[in-house]
Amino acid sequence: MYPDQDFEQLAKERPTLARTSPQQVLQEVFGYESFRPLQGEIVEEVINGGDALVLMPTGGGKSLCYQVPALVRPGTAIVISPLIALMQDQVAALKELGVRAAFLNSTMDFEQARSTEYALTTGELDLLYCAPERLIQPRTLDLLHGAPIALFAIDEAHCVSQWGHDFRSDYLQLSMLAEAFPNVPRIALTATADERTRAEIADRLSLNNARHFVSGFDRPNIQYRIAPKTNANKQLLDFIKTEHDGDCGIVYCLSRNKVEATARMLGQNGLTALPYHAGLDPAQRAEHQERFLREDGVIIVATIAFGMGIDKPDVRFVAHLDLPKSLEAYYQETGRAGRDGNPSTAWMVYGLQDVIKLRQMLEGSQGSDHFKRVERQKLDAMLGLCEVTGCRRQVLLEYFGDTLEAPCGNCDTCLNPPETWDGTVAVQKALSCVFRTGQRYGVTYLIDVLRGAENERIRQAGHHAVSTYGIGTELTANEWKSVFRQLVANGYLRADPDGFGSLQLTERCRPLLKGENSILLRKDPVARRSSGRKAGGSRTRPVIGDDINQAAWDHLRACRKALADQQGVPPYVIFHDATLYEMLKRLPRTREELGEITGVGAAKLEKYGETFLQALAEAASL
Structure with missing residues:
Protein backbone atom coordinates (compact mmCIF):
# COMPACT_ATOMS: atom_id res chain seq x y z
CA MET A 1 0.00 0.00 0.00
CA TYR A 2 1.48 3.35 -1.06
CA PRO A 3 4.76 1.74 -2.19
CA ASP A 4 6.13 5.01 -3.58
CA GLN A 5 6.16 6.65 -0.12
CA ASP A 6 5.93 10.08 -1.83
CA PHE A 7 6.40 12.29 1.22
CA GLU A 8 7.30 15.41 -0.74
CA GLN A 9 4.04 15.25 -2.69
CA LEU A 10 2.11 14.75 0.55
CA ALA A 11 3.78 17.79 2.02
CA LYS A 12 2.64 19.88 -0.96
CA GLU A 13 -0.96 18.61 -0.71
CA ARG A 14 -1.18 19.03 3.03
CA PRO A 15 -2.93 22.13 4.40
CA THR A 16 -0.58 24.62 6.03
CA LEU A 17 -0.97 24.61 9.81
CA ALA A 18 0.43 26.87 12.49
CA ARG A 19 1.09 23.67 14.45
CA THR A 20 0.21 25.51 17.65
CA SER A 21 -3.48 24.79 18.13
CA PRO A 22 -4.85 21.28 18.68
CA GLN A 23 -8.33 22.61 17.97
CA GLN A 24 -7.19 23.89 14.57
CA VAL A 25 -5.62 20.51 13.76
CA LEU A 26 -8.79 18.70 14.83
CA GLN A 27 -10.96 20.86 12.57
CA GLU A 28 -8.78 21.40 9.52
CA VAL A 29 -7.13 17.99 9.26
CA PHE A 30 -9.65 15.58 10.80
CA GLY A 31 -12.85 17.52 10.14
CA TYR A 32 -14.24 17.42 13.70
CA GLU A 33 -15.65 20.45 15.52
CA SER A 34 -14.80 19.40 19.07
CA PHE A 35 -13.00 16.77 21.11
CA ARG A 36 -14.88 13.96 22.82
CA PRO A 37 -14.74 13.71 26.62
CA LEU A 38 -11.14 13.28 27.89
CA GLN A 39 -9.61 13.61 24.39
CA GLY A 40 -8.83 17.29 24.86
CA GLU A 41 -7.23 16.75 28.27
CA ILE A 42 -5.09 13.87 26.97
CA VAL A 43 -3.96 15.88 23.94
CA GLU A 44 -2.93 18.84 26.13
CA GLU A 45 -1.04 16.57 28.53
CA VAL A 46 1.02 15.00 25.73
CA ILE A 47 1.58 18.28 23.87
CA ASN A 48 2.97 19.73 27.12
CA GLY A 49 5.42 16.83 27.39
CA GLY A 50 3.62 14.66 29.93
CA ASP A 51 3.23 10.89 29.87
CA ALA A 52 -0.26 9.34 29.75
CA LEU A 53 -1.94 5.96 30.19
CA VAL A 54 -5.22 5.99 28.30
CA LEU A 55 -8.10 3.55 28.62
CA MET A 56 -10.84 4.29 26.16
CA PRO A 57 -13.42 1.91 24.64
CA THR A 58 -13.02 0.69 21.08
CA GLY A 59 -14.42 3.36 18.78
CA GLY A 60 -13.94 6.03 21.46
CA GLY A 61 -11.29 7.96 19.52
CA LYS A 62 -7.99 6.76 21.01
CA SER A 63 -6.00 7.45 17.83
CA LEU A 64 -6.68 11.19 17.92
CA CYS A 65 -5.10 11.32 21.38
CA TYR A 66 -1.67 10.88 19.79
CA GLN A 67 -2.33 11.91 16.17
CA VAL A 68 -3.27 15.48 17.09
CA PRO A 69 -0.20 15.99 19.33
CA ALA A 70 1.91 14.49 16.54
CA LEU A 71 0.83 17.37 14.28
CA VAL A 72 1.34 20.02 16.96
CA ARG A 73 4.65 19.01 18.52
CA PRO A 74 7.83 19.35 16.41
CA GLY A 75 9.36 16.14 15.13
CA THR A 76 7.98 12.71 14.20
CA ALA A 77 5.61 10.70 16.38
CA ILE A 78 6.60 7.03 16.65
CA VAL A 79 3.58 4.74 16.98
CA ILE A 80 4.21 1.18 18.19
CA SER A 81 1.53 -1.09 16.78
CA PRO A 82 1.39 -4.91 17.02
CA LEU A 83 -0.25 -5.66 13.69
CA ILE A 84 0.88 -4.96 10.13
CA ALA A 85 -2.70 -4.72 8.82
CA LEU A 86 -3.57 -2.14 11.46
CA MET A 87 -0.60 0.12 10.78
CA GLN A 88 -1.21 -0.07 7.02
CA ASP A 89 -4.85 0.93 7.43
CA GLN A 90 -4.03 3.81 9.73
CA VAL A 91 -1.29 5.11 7.46
CA ALA A 92 -3.66 4.91 4.48
CA ALA A 93 -6.31 6.87 6.39
CA LEU A 94 -3.82 9.52 7.49
CA LYS A 95 -2.49 9.99 3.96
CA GLU A 96 -6.05 10.57 2.77
CA LEU A 97 -6.08 13.46 5.28
CA GLY A 98 -2.86 14.86 3.85
CA VAL A 99 -0.75 13.77 6.81
CA ARG A 100 2.81 12.62 6.17
CA ALA A 101 2.59 9.12 7.63
CA ALA A 102 4.51 5.93 6.93
CA PHE A 103 5.28 2.54 8.41
CA LEU A 104 8.25 0.25 8.76
CA ASN A 105 7.41 -3.45 8.62
CA SER A 106 8.33 -6.74 6.97
CA THR A 107 6.12 -6.15 3.90
CA MET A 108 8.54 -3.53 2.54
CA ASP A 109 11.46 -4.13 0.22
CA PHE A 110 14.89 -2.61 0.81
CA GLU A 111 14.30 0.52 -1.25
CA GLN A 112 10.97 1.29 0.41
CA ALA A 113 12.43 0.86 3.86
CA ARG A 114 15.45 3.04 3.00
CA SER A 115 13.17 5.77 1.62
CA THR A 116 11.11 5.76 4.79
CA GLU A 117 14.19 5.83 7.03
CA TYR A 118 15.55 8.80 5.05
CA ALA A 119 12.23 10.64 5.44
CA LEU A 120 12.43 10.05 9.20
CA THR A 121 15.96 11.37 9.61
CA THR A 122 15.26 14.45 7.45
CA GLY A 123 12.12 15.40 9.33
CA GLU A 124 9.70 14.71 6.47
CA LEU A 125 7.35 12.53 8.53
CA ASP A 126 4.61 13.43 10.98
CA LEU A 127 3.96 9.85 12.13
CA LEU A 128 5.88 6.61 11.71
CA TYR A 129 4.24 3.29 12.63
CA CYS A 130 6.48 0.45 13.70
CA ALA A 131 6.08 -3.04 15.18
CA PRO A 132 7.59 -3.53 18.66
CA GLU A 133 10.02 -6.20 17.49
CA ARG A 134 11.37 -3.80 14.86
CA LEU A 135 11.56 -0.83 17.19
CA ILE A 136 13.84 -2.57 19.67
CA GLN A 137 16.41 -3.50 17.01
CA PRO A 138 19.72 -1.57 17.40
CA ARG A 139 19.49 -0.23 13.84
CA THR A 140 16.05 1.28 14.45
CA LEU A 141 17.09 2.79 17.79
CA ASP A 142 20.12 4.38 16.12
CA LEU A 143 17.82 5.93 13.51
CA LEU A 144 15.53 7.30 16.21
CA HIS A 145 18.44 8.84 18.12
CA GLY A 146 19.36 10.70 14.93
CA ALA A 147 15.88 12.08 14.30
CA PRO A 148 13.67 14.67 16.05
CA ILE A 149 11.03 12.63 17.95
CA ALA A 150 7.74 14.27 18.93
CA LEU A 151 6.36 11.45 21.08
CA PHE A 152 6.05 7.70 21.45
CA ALA A 153 2.57 6.16 21.28
CA ILE A 154 2.25 2.53 22.45
CA ASP A 155 -0.99 1.22 20.99
CA GLU A 156 -2.76 -1.92 22.28
CA ALA A 157 -0.78 -1.52 25.50
CA HIS A 158 -2.55 -4.46 27.16
CA CYS A 159 -0.20 -6.67 25.09
CA VAL A 160 2.40 -6.04 27.80
CA SER A 161 0.30 -7.85 30.40
CA GLN A 162 1.37 -11.43 31.03
CA TRP A 163 -2.10 -12.05 32.49
CA GLY A 164 -3.76 -10.74 29.35
CA HIS A 165 -5.26 -12.56 26.37
CA ASP A 166 -3.06 -10.78 23.78
CA PHE A 167 0.35 -10.96 25.50
CA ARG A 168 3.31 -10.05 23.26
CA SER A 169 6.76 -10.61 24.75
CA ASP A 170 8.30 -7.84 22.60
CA TYR A 171 6.20 -5.29 24.48
CA LEU A 172 8.14 -6.07 27.67
CA GLN A 173 11.24 -4.38 26.25
CA LEU A 174 9.48 -1.08 25.52
CA SER A 175 10.26 0.14 29.03
CA MET A 176 13.74 1.04 27.70
CA LEU A 177 12.18 4.03 25.91
CA ALA A 178 12.01 5.83 29.27
CA GLU A 179 15.80 5.60 29.66
CA ALA A 180 16.78 5.99 26.02
CA PHE A 181 14.52 9.00 25.37
CA PRO A 182 13.88 10.59 28.78
CA ASN A 183 12.61 13.90 27.38
CA VAL A 184 10.14 12.45 24.87
CA PRO A 185 6.55 12.04 26.11
CA ARG A 186 5.02 8.57 25.95
CA ILE A 187 1.36 7.66 25.72
CA ALA A 188 0.12 4.09 26.16
CA LEU A 189 -3.38 3.25 24.95
CA THR A 190 -5.75 0.31 25.29
CA ALA A 191 -9.46 -0.44 25.29
CA THR A 192 -9.29 -3.35 27.72
CA ALA A 193 -7.71 -3.43 31.15
CA ASP A 194 -9.00 -4.01 34.67
CA GLU A 195 -7.25 -2.37 37.63
CA ARG A 196 -4.69 -5.20 37.92
CA THR A 197 -3.78 -4.89 34.23
CA ARG A 198 -3.60 -1.09 34.38
CA ALA A 199 -1.08 -1.30 37.21
CA GLU A 200 0.91 -3.89 35.28
CA ILE A 201 0.98 -1.73 32.13
CA ALA A 202 2.25 1.27 34.10
CA ASP A 203 4.92 -0.81 35.82
CA ARG A 204 6.19 -2.75 32.78
CA LEU A 205 6.31 0.32 30.52
CA SER A 206 7.92 2.53 33.20
CA LEU A 207 4.92 4.83 33.17
CA ASN A 208 4.71 5.08 36.95
CA ASN A 209 4.46 8.89 36.84
CA ALA A 210 2.06 9.00 33.91
CA ARG A 211 -1.40 10.53 34.31
CA HIS A 212 -4.15 7.94 33.98
CA PHE A 213 -7.13 8.81 31.80
CA VAL A 214 -9.93 6.26 32.15
CA SER A 215 -12.94 6.85 29.93
CA GLY A 216 -16.20 5.03 30.53
CA PHE A 217 -16.18 1.47 29.25
CA ASP A 218 -19.82 1.53 28.20
CA ARG A 219 -20.70 0.96 24.55
CA PRO A 220 -24.46 1.67 24.70
CA ASN A 221 -24.95 1.00 20.99
CA ILE A 222 -23.98 -2.68 21.46
CA GLN A 223 -26.74 -5.08 22.49
CA TYR A 224 -25.30 -7.94 24.56
CA ARG A 225 -27.06 -11.29 24.21
CA ILE A 226 -26.09 -14.73 25.52
CA ALA A 227 -28.18 -17.85 24.91
CA PRO A 228 -27.87 -21.52 25.89
CA LYS A 229 -26.22 -23.56 23.16
CA THR A 230 -28.63 -26.08 21.65
CA ASN A 231 -27.81 -26.30 17.94
CA ALA A 232 -25.06 -23.74 17.47
CA ASN A 233 -24.98 -23.73 13.66
CA LYS A 234 -28.75 -23.33 13.36
CA GLN A 235 -28.79 -20.68 16.07
CA LEU A 236 -26.05 -18.69 14.34
CA LEU A 237 -27.65 -18.96 10.91
CA ASP A 238 -31.05 -17.92 12.24
CA PHE A 239 -29.49 -14.95 14.05
CA ILE A 240 -27.66 -13.68 10.96
CA LYS A 241 -30.49 -14.29 8.50
CA THR A 242 -33.10 -12.73 10.79
CA GLU A 243 -31.20 -9.67 11.98
CA HIS A 244 -28.01 -9.10 10.02
CA ASP A 245 -28.49 -10.44 6.52
CA GLY A 246 -26.02 -8.59 4.30
CA ASP A 247 -24.09 -7.04 7.20
CA CYS A 248 -20.40 -7.30 7.97
CA GLY A 249 -19.70 -9.40 11.04
CA ILE A 250 -17.16 -11.51 12.90
CA VAL A 251 -17.78 -15.03 14.22
CA TYR A 252 -15.31 -16.33 16.80
CA CYS A 253 -14.60 -20.05 17.34
CA LEU A 254 -12.12 -21.75 19.63
CA SER A 255 -10.50 -24.13 17.11
CA ARG A 256 -9.25 -23.93 13.53
CA ASN A 257 -11.37 -26.91 12.46
CA LYS A 258 -14.50 -25.24 13.80
CA VAL A 259 -13.59 -22.03 11.99
CA GLU A 260 -13.35 -23.89 8.67
CA ALA A 261 -16.56 -25.86 9.24
CA THR A 262 -18.55 -22.78 10.29
CA ALA A 263 -17.35 -20.74 7.30
CA ARG A 264 -18.38 -23.59 4.98
CA MET A 265 -21.79 -23.86 6.63
CA LEU A 266 -22.48 -20.13 6.26
CA GLY A 267 -21.25 -20.17 2.66
CA GLN A 268 -23.53 -23.09 1.81
CA ASN A 269 -26.42 -21.00 3.11
CA GLY A 270 -25.81 -18.06 0.81
CA LEU A 271 -23.57 -15.88 2.97
CA THR A 272 -20.11 -14.57 2.13
CA ALA A 273 -18.06 -16.12 4.93
CA LEU A 274 -14.27 -16.41 4.98
CA PRO A 275 -12.11 -18.38 7.45
CA TYR A 276 -9.20 -16.75 9.29
CA HIS A 277 -6.76 -18.57 11.58
CA ALA A 278 -3.04 -19.01 12.11
CA GLY A 279 -2.97 -22.28 10.14
CA LEU A 280 -3.95 -20.65 6.85
CA ASP A 281 -1.38 -19.67 4.25
CA PRO A 282 -0.31 -16.09 5.10
CA ALA A 283 -1.26 -14.85 1.62
CA GLN A 284 -4.74 -16.33 1.94
CA ARG A 285 -5.11 -14.90 5.43
CA ALA A 286 -4.16 -11.45 4.16
CA GLU A 287 -6.56 -11.76 1.22
CA HIS A 288 -9.46 -12.67 3.51
CA GLN A 289 -8.74 -9.76 5.83
CA GLU A 290 -8.47 -7.40 2.86
CA ARG A 291 -11.86 -8.52 1.51
CA PHE A 292 -13.42 -8.08 4.93
CA LEU A 293 -12.09 -4.52 5.15
CA ARG A 294 -13.02 -3.47 1.62
CA GLU A 295 -16.22 -5.31 0.70
CA ASP A 296 -19.75 -5.04 2.02
CA GLY A 297 -21.49 -8.00 3.61
CA VAL A 298 -18.39 -10.11 4.34
CA ILE A 299 -18.35 -12.28 7.46
CA ILE A 300 -15.02 -13.38 8.92
CA VAL A 301 -15.05 -16.65 10.88
CA ALA A 302 -11.97 -16.65 13.03
CA THR A 303 -10.01 -17.77 16.03
CA ILE A 304 -8.79 -15.02 18.34
CA ALA A 305 -5.88 -14.61 15.88
CA PHE A 306 -8.12 -12.09 14.10
CA GLY A 307 -9.28 -8.69 15.13
CA MET A 308 -6.89 -6.82 17.39
CA GLY A 309 -6.81 -3.25 16.16
CA ILE A 310 -9.19 -3.84 13.25
CA ASP A 311 -10.35 -0.35 12.37
CA LYS A 312 -13.46 -1.22 10.33
CA PRO A 313 -16.26 1.00 11.68
CA ASP A 314 -19.34 -0.78 10.27
CA VAL A 315 -19.05 -4.27 11.80
CA ARG A 316 -22.69 -4.84 12.76
CA PHE A 317 -22.30 -7.99 14.83
CA VAL A 318 -19.76 -10.09 16.68
CA ALA A 319 -20.82 -13.67 17.44
CA HIS A 320 -19.16 -16.21 19.72
CA LEU A 321 -19.76 -19.93 19.20
CA ASP A 322 -17.40 -20.76 22.06
CA LEU A 323 -16.96 -19.20 25.47
CA PRO A 324 -14.07 -16.69 25.79
CA LYS A 325 -11.62 -17.33 28.61
CA SER A 326 -12.14 -13.97 30.32
CA LEU A 327 -14.21 -10.81 30.36
CA GLU A 328 -11.18 -8.95 29.00
CA ALA A 329 -11.20 -11.17 25.92
CA TYR A 330 -14.98 -10.91 25.59
CA TYR A 331 -14.99 -7.12 25.87
CA GLN A 332 -12.08 -6.73 23.45
CA GLU A 333 -13.68 -9.01 20.84
CA THR A 334 -17.24 -7.69 21.13
CA GLY A 335 -15.85 -4.14 20.99
CA ARG A 336 -15.05 -4.65 17.31
CA ALA A 337 -18.76 -4.24 16.60
CA GLY A 338 -20.31 -0.84 16.03
CA ARG A 339 -17.25 1.40 16.12
CA ASP A 340 -19.32 3.94 14.17
CA GLY A 341 -21.79 4.23 17.06
CA ASN A 342 -24.68 2.62 15.19
CA PRO A 343 -26.72 -0.20 16.78
CA SER A 344 -24.82 -3.50 16.75
CA THR A 345 -25.07 -6.90 18.39
CA ALA A 346 -22.72 -8.96 20.58
CA TRP A 347 -24.27 -12.43 20.39
CA MET A 348 -23.03 -15.61 22.02
CA VAL A 349 -24.19 -19.17 22.65
CA TYR A 350 -22.58 -21.25 25.36
CA GLY A 351 -23.17 -24.57 27.02
CA LEU A 352 -21.90 -27.00 29.63
CA GLN A 353 -19.21 -28.43 27.35
CA ASP A 354 -17.71 -24.95 26.93
CA VAL A 355 -17.34 -24.66 30.69
CA ILE A 356 -15.90 -28.16 31.04
CA LYS A 357 -13.44 -27.65 28.18
CA LEU A 358 -12.09 -24.35 29.50
CA ARG A 359 -11.78 -25.64 33.06
CA GLN A 360 -9.91 -28.72 31.83
CA MET A 361 -7.56 -26.58 29.74
CA LEU A 362 -6.89 -24.38 32.75
CA GLU A 363 -6.26 -27.16 35.26
CA GLY A 364 -4.17 -29.12 32.76
CA SER A 365 -1.94 -26.17 31.88
CA GLN A 366 1.72 -25.94 32.94
CA GLY A 367 1.16 -22.61 34.70
CA SER A 368 2.04 -21.96 38.32
CA ASP A 369 -0.52 -22.17 41.11
CA HIS A 370 -0.70 -18.37 41.15
CA PHE A 371 -1.33 -18.27 37.41
CA LYS A 372 -4.09 -20.86 37.69
CA ARG A 373 -5.70 -18.99 40.56
CA VAL A 374 -5.83 -15.75 38.56
CA GLU A 375 -7.15 -17.56 35.48
CA ARG A 376 -9.86 -19.27 37.57
CA GLN A 377 -10.99 -15.87 38.82
CA LYS A 378 -11.16 -14.57 35.24
CA LEU A 379 -13.14 -17.59 34.04
CA ASP A 380 -15.49 -17.36 37.02
CA ALA A 381 -16.18 -13.72 36.14
CA MET A 382 -16.92 -14.71 32.54
CA LEU A 383 -19.33 -17.42 33.71
CA GLY A 384 -20.93 -14.97 36.10
CA LEU A 385 -21.81 -12.73 33.15
CA CYS A 386 -23.36 -15.70 31.34
CA GLU A 387 -25.54 -16.81 34.24
CA VAL A 388 -26.53 -13.42 35.67
CA THR A 389 -30.27 -12.71 36.01
CA GLY A 390 -29.84 -8.91 36.13
CA CYS A 391 -28.45 -6.42 33.61
CA ARG A 392 -25.44 -7.86 31.76
CA ARG A 393 -24.00 -4.42 31.01
CA GLN A 394 -23.89 -3.54 34.71
CA VAL A 395 -21.95 -6.74 35.47
CA LEU A 396 -19.55 -6.15 32.57
CA LEU A 397 -18.83 -2.54 33.47
CA GLU A 398 -18.45 -3.30 37.18
CA TYR A 399 -15.69 -5.79 36.35
CA PHE A 400 -13.67 -2.95 34.81
CA GLY A 401 -14.33 -0.61 37.71
CA ASP A 402 -17.04 1.33 35.88
CA THR A 403 -20.60 1.78 37.09
CA LEU A 404 -24.01 1.99 35.49
CA GLU A 405 -26.58 3.22 37.97
CA ALA A 406 -29.67 1.80 36.28
CA PRO A 407 -30.15 -1.31 34.11
CA CYS A 408 -29.22 -0.55 30.50
CA GLY A 409 -32.43 -1.63 28.76
CA ASN A 410 -30.37 -2.89 25.82
CA CYS A 411 -29.24 -6.39 26.77
CA ASP A 412 -31.21 -9.62 26.64
CA THR A 413 -31.74 -9.80 30.40
CA CYS A 414 -33.19 -6.28 30.38
CA LEU A 415 -35.31 -6.79 27.26
CA ASN A 416 -36.50 -10.27 28.27
CA PRO A 417 -35.83 -10.72 32.02
CA PRO A 418 -35.11 -14.38 32.84
CA GLU A 419 -37.18 -16.20 35.40
CA LYS A 523 -34.61 -20.61 33.87
CA ASP A 524 -33.30 -20.64 30.31
CA PRO A 525 -35.49 -18.41 28.13
CA VAL A 526 -37.47 -19.91 25.32
CA ALA A 527 -35.80 -19.07 22.01
CA ARG A 528 -37.78 -16.58 20.01
CA ARG A 529 -37.21 -14.07 17.26
CA SER A 530 -35.69 -10.89 18.61
CA SER A 531 -36.88 -7.38 17.95
CA GLY A 532 -33.98 -6.83 15.59
CA ARG A 533 -34.19 -6.21 11.87
CA LYS A 534 -36.38 -8.71 10.08
CA ALA A 535 -35.19 -11.14 7.49
CA GLY A 536 -35.11 -9.78 3.99
CA GLY A 537 -33.85 -6.34 5.03
CA SER A 538 -31.54 -4.32 2.83
CA ARG A 539 -28.19 -5.94 2.17
CA THR A 540 -26.27 -2.65 2.07
CA ARG A 541 -28.11 -0.20 4.28
CA PRO A 542 -26.87 0.35 7.82
CA VAL A 543 -29.12 1.62 10.56
CA ILE A 544 -30.17 4.98 9.09
CA GLY A 545 -33.26 7.08 9.54
CA ASP A 546 -36.41 6.57 7.51
CA ASP A 547 -35.96 10.13 6.22
CA ILE A 548 -33.00 8.99 4.08
CA ASN A 549 -33.83 7.82 0.57
CA GLN A 550 -32.43 4.33 -0.05
CA ALA A 551 -31.53 5.04 -3.67
CA ALA A 552 -29.69 8.22 -2.66
CA TRP A 553 -27.83 6.34 0.05
CA ASP A 554 -26.79 3.58 -2.37
CA HIS A 555 -25.66 6.18 -4.92
CA LEU A 556 -23.40 7.93 -2.41
CA ARG A 557 -21.93 4.63 -1.23
CA ALA A 558 -21.25 3.61 -4.83
CA CYS A 559 -19.42 6.90 -5.39
CA ARG A 560 -17.31 6.25 -2.29
CA LYS A 561 -16.59 2.66 -3.34
CA ALA A 562 -15.37 3.77 -6.78
CA LEU A 563 -12.98 6.28 -5.22
CA ALA A 564 -11.76 3.71 -2.70
CA ASP A 565 -11.03 1.20 -5.47
CA GLN A 566 -9.08 3.85 -7.37
CA GLN A 567 -7.04 4.71 -4.29
CA GLY A 568 -6.59 1.07 -3.21
CA VAL A 569 -8.03 1.66 0.27
CA PRO A 570 -11.11 0.46 2.19
CA PRO A 571 -14.22 2.63 1.60
CA TYR A 572 -14.31 3.93 5.18
CA VAL A 573 -10.88 5.51 4.64
CA ILE A 574 -12.53 7.89 2.14
CA PHE A 575 -15.48 8.74 4.44
CA HIS A 576 -17.23 6.92 7.27
CA ASP A 577 -20.91 6.00 6.94
CA ALA A 578 -21.69 8.65 9.55
CA THR A 579 -20.21 11.31 7.26
CA LEU A 580 -22.25 10.12 4.25
CA TYR A 581 -25.34 10.06 6.43
CA GLU A 582 -24.78 13.66 7.51
CA MET A 583 -24.24 14.67 3.88
CA LEU A 584 -27.65 13.26 2.93
CA LYS A 585 -29.28 14.88 5.94
CA ARG A 586 -27.88 18.34 5.24
CA LEU A 587 -27.48 18.15 1.42
CA PRO A 588 -24.65 20.70 1.10
CA ARG A 589 -24.53 22.54 -2.25
CA THR A 590 -21.23 24.41 -1.95
CA ARG A 591 -17.69 23.52 -0.94
CA GLU A 592 -18.07 25.69 2.15
CA GLU A 593 -21.20 23.82 3.25
CA LEU A 594 -19.57 20.45 2.52
CA GLY A 595 -16.56 21.47 4.60
CA GLU A 596 -18.83 21.85 7.64
CA ILE A 597 -19.76 18.15 7.56
CA THR A 598 -18.17 16.11 10.36
CA GLY A 599 -15.25 14.08 9.01
CA VAL A 600 -14.58 16.31 5.99
CA GLY A 601 -11.18 17.87 6.61
CA ALA A 602 -9.33 20.32 4.38
CA ALA A 603 -7.41 17.67 2.44
CA LYS A 604 -10.49 15.55 1.72
CA LEU A 605 -12.50 18.61 0.77
CA GLU A 606 -9.83 19.52 -1.75
CA LYS A 607 -9.51 15.98 -3.07
CA TYR A 608 -13.14 14.80 -3.13
CA GLY A 609 -15.26 17.92 -2.74
CA GLU A 610 -16.40 18.35 -6.34
CA THR A 611 -17.01 14.62 -6.79
CA PHE A 612 -19.31 14.38 -3.78
CA LEU A 613 -21.11 17.64 -4.50
CA GLN A 614 -21.96 16.23 -7.93
CA ALA A 615 -22.98 12.87 -6.39
CA LEU A 616 -25.22 14.67 -3.89
CA ALA A 617 -26.88 16.67 -6.65
CA GLU A 618 -27.54 13.43 -8.52
CA ALA A 619 -28.77 11.71 -5.36
CA ALA A 620 -31.27 14.50 -4.68
CA SER A 621 -33.10 13.60 -7.90
CA LEU A 622 -33.36 9.87 -7.15
Missing part, protein backbone atom coordinates in the same frame (compact mmCIF):
# COMPACT_ATOMS: atom_id res chain seq x y z
CA THR A 420 -35.64 -17.93 38.39
CA TRP A 421 -36.90 -21.01 40.20
CA ASP A 422 -36.14 -22.80 43.43
CA GLY A 423 -33.76 -25.47 42.21
CA THR A 424 -32.80 -26.83 45.63
CA VAL A 425 -34.44 -30.24 45.24
CA ALA A 426 -33.29 -30.68 41.64
CA VAL A 427 -29.76 -29.71 42.61
CA GLN A 428 -29.73 -32.22 45.47
CA LYS A 429 -30.83 -34.91 43.05
CA ALA A 430 -28.12 -33.93 40.54
CA LEU A 431 -25.34 -33.82 43.14
CA SER A 432 -26.48 -37.11 44.69
CA CYS A 433 -26.48 -38.75 41.28
CA VAL A 434 -22.89 -37.63 40.70
CA PHE A 435 -21.92 -39.14 44.06
CA ARG A 436 -23.91 -42.40 43.70
CA THR A 437 -22.38 -43.13 40.28
CA GLY A 438 -18.84 -42.69 41.60
CA GLN A 439 -17.99 -39.24 40.20
CA ARG A 440 -16.74 -40.89 37.00
CA TYR A 441 -19.37 -39.91 34.39
CA GLY A 442 -20.28 -36.99 32.18
CA VAL A 443 -23.49 -35.02 32.05
CA THR A 444 -25.26 -37.04 29.33
CA TYR A 445 -24.90 -40.27 31.30
CA LEU A 446 -25.95 -38.59 34.55
CA ILE A 447 -29.11 -37.24 32.93
CA ASP A 448 -29.92 -40.70 31.58
CA VAL A 449 -29.66 -42.09 35.11
CA LEU A 450 -31.79 -39.31 36.59
CA ARG A 451 -34.47 -39.75 33.94
CA GLY A 452 -34.47 -43.55 34.24
CA ALA A 453 -33.23 -44.34 30.76
CA GLU A 454 -33.15 -48.02 29.93
CA ASN A 455 -29.92 -48.77 28.16
CA GLU A 456 -27.22 -51.40 28.32
CA ARG A 457 -24.51 -49.07 29.63
CA ILE A 458 -26.51 -48.13 32.72
CA ARG A 459 -27.47 -51.78 33.35
CA GLN A 460 -23.89 -53.03 32.97
CA ALA A 461 -22.67 -50.42 35.45
CA GLY A 462 -25.40 -51.40 37.88
CA HIS A 463 -26.71 -47.85 38.07
CA HIS A 464 -30.30 -48.89 37.44
CA ALA A 465 -30.20 -49.94 41.11
CA VAL A 466 -28.87 -46.70 42.66
CA SER A 467 -31.29 -44.53 44.64
CA THR A 468 -31.08 -41.67 42.12
CA TYR A 469 -32.12 -43.81 39.13
CA GLY A 470 -35.34 -42.41 37.63
CA ILE A 471 -35.93 -39.70 40.26
CA GLY A 472 -35.58 -36.81 37.77
CA THR A 473 -38.41 -37.39 35.30
CA GLU A 474 -40.03 -34.05 36.20
CA LEU A 475 -37.38 -32.21 34.11
CA THR A 476 -36.57 -32.58 30.43
CA ALA A 477 -33.05 -33.48 29.28
CA ASN A 478 -32.44 -29.85 28.27
CA GLU A 479 -33.63 -28.61 31.67
CA TRP A 480 -31.22 -30.99 33.39
CA LYS A 481 -28.42 -29.73 31.13
CA SER A 482 -29.22 -26.22 32.37
CA VAL A 483 -29.04 -27.42 35.99
CA PHE A 484 -25.65 -29.09 35.49
CA ARG A 485 -24.32 -26.13 33.50
CA GLN A 486 -25.15 -23.74 36.34
CA LEU A 487 -23.69 -26.08 38.96
CA VAL A 488 -20.39 -26.26 37.06
CA ALA A 489 -20.41 -22.54 36.27
CA ASN A 490 -20.95 -21.66 39.93
CA GLY A 491 -18.33 -24.06 41.26
CA TYR A 492 -20.52 -26.76 42.87
CA LEU A 493 -19.23 -29.33 40.39
CA ARG A 494 -15.93 -29.50 38.58
CA ALA A 495 -14.81 -31.29 35.44
CA ASP A 496 -12.16 -33.91 36.04
CA PRO A 497 -8.98 -32.74 34.27
CA ASP A 498 -8.57 -36.28 32.85
CA GLY A 499 -10.12 -34.97 29.63
CA PHE A 500 -13.13 -37.33 29.63
CA GLY A 501 -15.61 -34.80 31.00
CA SER A 502 -16.55 -36.66 34.16
CA LEU A 503 -18.05 -34.43 36.87
CA GLN A 504 -16.90 -34.38 40.46
CA LEU A 505 -18.26 -32.77 43.63
CA THR A 506 -16.49 -29.79 45.19
CA GLU A 507 -16.41 -28.79 48.84
CA ARG A 508 -18.81 -25.96 48.03
CA CYS A 509 -21.71 -28.35 47.39
CA ARG A 510 -21.70 -29.83 50.93
CA PRO A 511 -24.25 -27.37 52.46
CA LEU A 512 -26.62 -28.01 49.52
CA LEU A 513 -26.44 -31.77 49.90
CA LYS A 514 -27.06 -31.45 53.64
CA GLY A 515 -30.08 -29.23 53.06
CA GLU A 516 -28.46 -26.31 54.92
CA ASN A 517 -28.68 -23.97 51.90
CA SER A 518 -31.24 -23.39 49.16
CA ILE A 519 -30.45 -22.26 45.62
CA LEU A 520 -32.22 -20.27 42.92
CA LEU A 521 -31.49 -21.28 39.34
CA ARG A 522 -31.85 -19.35 36.13
